[in-house]
Amino acid sequence: xxxxxxxxxxxxxxxxxxxxxxxxxxxxxxxxxxxxxxxxxxxxxxxxxxxxxxxxxxxxxxxxxxxxxxxxxxxxxxxxxxxxxxxxxxxxxxxxxxxxxxxxxxxxxxxxxxxxxxxxxxxxxxxxxxxxxxxxxxxxxxxxxxxxxxxxxxxxxxxxxxxxxxxxxxxxxxxxxxxxxxxxxxxxxxxxxxxxxxxxxxxxxxxxxxxxxxxxxxxxxxxxxxxxxxxxxxxxxxxxxxxxxxxxxxxxxxxxxxxxxxxxxxxxxxxxxxxxxxxxxxxxxxxxxxxxxxxxxxxxxxxxxxxxxxxxxxxxxxxxxxxxxxxxxxxxxxxxxxxxxxxxxxxxxxxxxxxxx
Amino acid sequence: xxxxxxxxxxxxxxxxxxxxxxxxxxxxxxxxxxxxxxxxxxxxxxxxxxxxxxxxxxxxxxxxxxxxxxxxxxxxxxxxxxxxxxxxxxxxxxxxxxxxxxxxxxxxxxxxxxxxxxxxxxxxxxxxxxxxxxxxxxxxxxxxxxxxxxxxxxxxxxxxxxxxxxxxxxxxxxxxxxxxxxxxxxxxxxxxxxxxxxxxxxxxxxxxxxxxxxxxxxxxxxxxxxxxxxxxxxxxxxxxxxxxxxxxxxxxxxxxxxxxxxxxxxxxxxxxxxxxxxxxxxxxxxxxxxxxxxxxxxxxxxxxxxxxxxxxxxxxxxxxxxxxxxxxxxxxxxxxxxxxxxxxxxxxxxxxxxxxxxxxxxxxxxxxxxxxxxxxxxxxxxxxxxxxxxxxxxxxxxxxxx
Numbered sequence: 001x002x003x004x005x006x007x008x009x010x011x012x013x014x015x016x017x018x019x020x021x022x023x024x025x026x027x028x029x030x031x032x033x034x035x036x037x038x039x040x041x042x043x044x045x046x047x048x049x050x051x052x053x054x055x056x057x058x059x060x061x062x063x064x065x066x067x068x069x070x071x072x073x074x075x076x077x078x079x080x081x082x083x084x085x086x087x088x089x090x091x092x093x094x095x096x097x098x099x100x101x102x103x104x105x106x107x108x109x110x111x112x113x114x115x116x117x118x119x120x121x122x123x124x125x126x127x128x129x130x131x132x133x134x135x136x137x138x139x140x141x142x143x144x145x146x147x148x149x150x151x152x153x154x155x156x157x158x159x160x161x162x163x164x165x166x167x168x169x170x171x172x173x174x175x176x177x178x179x180x181x182x183x184x185x186x187x188x189x190x191x192x193x194x195x196x197x198x199x200x201x202x203x204x205x206x207x208x209x210x211x212x213x214x215x216x217x218x219x220x221x222x223x224x225x226x227x228x229x230x231x232x233x234x235x236x237x238x239x240x241x242x243x244x245x246x247x248x249x250x251x252x253x254x255x256x257x258x259x260x261x262x263x264x265x266x267x268x269x270x271x272x273x274x275x276x277x278x279x280x281x282x283x284x285x286x287x288x289x290x291x292x293x294x295x296x297x298x299x300x301x302x303x304x305x306x307x308x309x310x311x312x313x314x315x316x317x318x319x320x321x322x323x324x325x326x327x328x329x330x331x332x333x334x335x336x337x338x339x340x341x342x343x344x345x346x347x348x349x350x351x352x353x354x355x356x357x
Numbered sequence: 358x359x360x361x362x363x364x365x366x367x368x369x370x371x372x373x374x375x376x377x378x379x380x381x382x383x384x385x386x387x388x389x390x391x392x393x394x395x396x397x398x399x400x401x402x403x404x405x406x407x408x409x410x411x412x413x414x415x416x417x418x419x420x421x422x423x424x425x426x427x428x429x430x431x432x433x434x435x436x437x438x439x440x441x442x443x444x445x446x447x448x449x450x451x452x453x454x455x456x457x458x459x460x461x462x463x464x465x466x467x468x469x470x471x472x473x474x475x476x477x478x479x480x481x482x483x484x485x486x487x488x489x490x491x492x493x494x495x496x497x498x499x500x501x502x503x504x505x506x507x508x509x510x511x512x513x514x515x516x517x518x519x520x521x522x523x524x525x526x527x528x529x530x531x532x533x534x535x536x537x538x539x540x541x542x543x544x545x546x547x548x549x550x551x552x553x554x555x556x557x558x559x560x561x562x563x564x565x566x567x568x569x570x571x572x573x574x575x576x577x578x579x580x581x582x583x584x585x586x587x588x589x590x591x592x593x594x595x596x597x598x599x600x601x602x603x604x605x606x607x608x609x610x611x612x613x614x615x616x617x618x619x620x621x622x623x624x625x626x627x628x629x630x631x632x633x634x635x636x637x638x639x640x641x642x643x644x645x646x647x648x649x650x651x652x653x654x655x656x657x658x659x660x661x662x663x664x665x666x667x668x669x670x671x672x673x674x675x676x677x678x679x680x681x682x683x684x685x686x687x688x689x690x691x692x693x694x695x696x697x698x699x700x701x702x703x704x705x706x707x708x709x710x711x712x713x714x715x716x717x718x719x720x721x722x723x724x725x726x727x728x729x730x731x732x733x734x735x736x737x738x739x740x741x742x743x744x745x746x747x748x749x750x751x752x753x754x755x756x757x758x759x
Contacts, residue, residue: 002537081615086496086498087496088518093495096554096557096558097469097472097473097476097554100473100553100554100557101473101476101477104400105399105400105401105553105557106400108557108558108560108561109561110558110561110562113554113557113558113561113562114558114562114620114621114747117465117518117520117747117748118465118497118518118519119518119519119520119746119747119748119750120620120747120748122519122615122748122750123615123620123747123748123749123750124620126615126616126617126748126749127617127618127619127620127749129617130617131615131617132614132615132616132617132628132629132632133614133615134613134614134615135519135613135614135615135748135749135750136517136519136526136613137517137518137519137750138515138516138517138518139464139496139497139498139516139517139518140497140498140501140514140515140516141496141498141502143514143515147515151530154533154534154537157537158533176479176480179479179480180479180480180492181492183479183484183489183492184489184492184493233513235511235513235514236511345493345498345502346502
């Protein structure tokens with residue numbers, strides 16, 4: 001039986017003002033074109049000015065979010081760095097591929113090739129923090145960040161000494177990506193304003209998103225924001241297996257559904273996947289608030305990163321912004337958050353977070 | 358918690374052939390698999406020797422019982438399925454499924470080998486065509502998911518991408534998932550198909566040799582690329598004994614560290630390689646003198662071999678093991694390199710032989726140590742296999758004689 005692990009800091013660069021905004025979701029960003037891009041931050045605070053000139057947007061956001069999480073944790077360097085990404089640096093890949101086709105395989109710039117490598121952000125974070133410890137990159141679609149979290153949980157259980165791992169996720173949307181995936185029927189045909197996305201759950205498709213989120217995860221409860229008490233990874237999920245996973249999660253912690261103060265759901269407005277969340281909306285009692293997040297960050301492989309960051313903010317502020325709420329509950333505090341997320345390529349995730357007091 | 362983990366089945370396809378027999382035969386007879394590629398469509402194909410799998414996509418599809426032509430499967434996935442088919446022969450599928458297992462795959466560029474041909478259609482106004490079957494094949498998990506679908510299995514799945522150490526990391530994850538009791542068994546390894554993208558990437562870095570690569574040789578200039586897939590079935594010694602499986606080797610230890618030095622170059626003194634090998638020894642509870650053979654990363658790039666050689670010299674001091682790089686046999690198969698070289702290391706233990714470091718003639722200026730020049734008999738108890746990647750991602754694995 002694995003011991004729980006603790007989140008001691010969180011930083012996110014997202015389509016919302018999540019990075020250095022003074023308050024949580026007071027100035028909500030929306031879009032009308034089916035795409036939510038991140039709000040740029042001042043990356044020069046986190047990256048060497050010479051190196052930054054050649055870096056793509058994905059590298060800048062990923063490295064900055066990672067460095068900020070380390071800074072917020074008040075540590076010099078983590079014991080290891082573990083990330084998850086579904087797409088890596090899409091833009092670098094597109095640029096190298098585009099040049100290769102256009103220039104007929106001659107005189108290519110290696111920078112795009114190097115940066116397109118899925119583990120390049122890990123390498124940069126290791127260099128910047130001088131962290132020579134464990135280093136890993138998961139690239140498993142909707143379970144990329146989840147695998148990174150599981151890995152950190154295993155590592156922290158393998159070591160009895162206090163340790164802190166930097167764990168994070170990053171994914172980028174590009175014009176090409178949006179076009180390619182539109183042919184695979186990912187997106188809504190009639191695009192609503194992003195803030196209305198979840199009301200349009202009677203048609204197929206969603207809106208595209210992106211973001212980077214990093215956390216420090218430790219085996220020491222002191223000064224932590226919350227624990228990751230349970231982490232369940234579901235493959236080829238059905239409404240029944242998601243429900244069973246929620247029940248198992250609660251049972252493992254000796255909790256009842258009414259003890260969950262807030263359920264954070266990954267519903268994306270896509271009619272094909274809405275049934276996975278219907279029982280949550282129906283079964284939760286008057287105690288529990290049901291909240292959603294994909295109308296704020298869009299759909300992407302590692303959208304759980306944004307959700308997890310959001311959960312840490314809810315614990316810290318004890319305020320649930322109206323824009324998140326699907327169904328308001330009466331529990332006065334936010335002490336237990338259940339995160340339920342589905343990603344279209346056959347994965348779902350159930351995470352139980354407990355505030356540490 | 359740290360139960361002994363053993364290897365009980367293998368699957369491999371590389372330029373040396375399809376299946377264990379063909380690959381082992383080539384190693385034993387010192388026959389390399391490098392040639393000018395026949396299947397890779399690149400203007401550089403006539404310039405660079407590569408470790409290309411001889412079978413075409415149609416031939417691979419036919420062997421897997423799939424329709425030929427544009428069937429929606431990338432070469433990456435087809436190679437993975439071929440190696441997986443072989444590894445699954447080593448265990449009853451129902452037992453595997455009933456007792457819980459993981460499939461941990463590793464990969465560097467997903468289905469780029471197909472996507473690079475279809476990309477103009479992907480991003481054009483075109484709404485119809487065979488390219489639609491490949492829209493979701495660019496990411497690294499596509500081969501993982503296609504393997505799962507093809508064999509009708511439902512393992513715990515994950516995909517790793519840490520450049521050239523990817524599949525060595527997949528093996529480590531498998532060990533840990535078993536030791537934590539998350540799964541009973543794990544099939545771990547990696548796959549990569551040759552692509553213009555990768556060839557041009559390494560070529561733009563001036564890392565590719567036009568001649569056969571010459572690891573640990575003073576005249577080395579760069580690597581030859583290759584393609585392959587290789588998987589290992591891992592389980593506890595107890596689980597292997599319960600089902601009466603033959604134990605091929607013991608997975609004695611592993612190390613994963615990061616160089617934290619440069620995006621593409623290793624630290625010049627090999628500090629990263631040193632730390633990784635030392636960590637693997639520590640995990641295995643072994644001393645440097647317990648290792649008799651190192652299957653080196655040995656890409657034949659200027660930087661790697663100098664750094665790796667210096668690290669070996671410093672760590673093993675007066676007990677330098679026999680060492681060689683098998684990259685001249687297969688080319689550098691990137692994400693698959695860790696797992697196919699793990700297989701070569703296991704065969705070294707089983708055959709009590711060390712594999713030739715082909716094309717070595719002249720000692721490196723920077724080193725005082727020499728690689729094994731001919732495949733020869735050796736008394737081996739423990740073998741160390743190195744895989745080092747871009748981003749400073751280093752892994753060492755130690756296998757012990759069964």
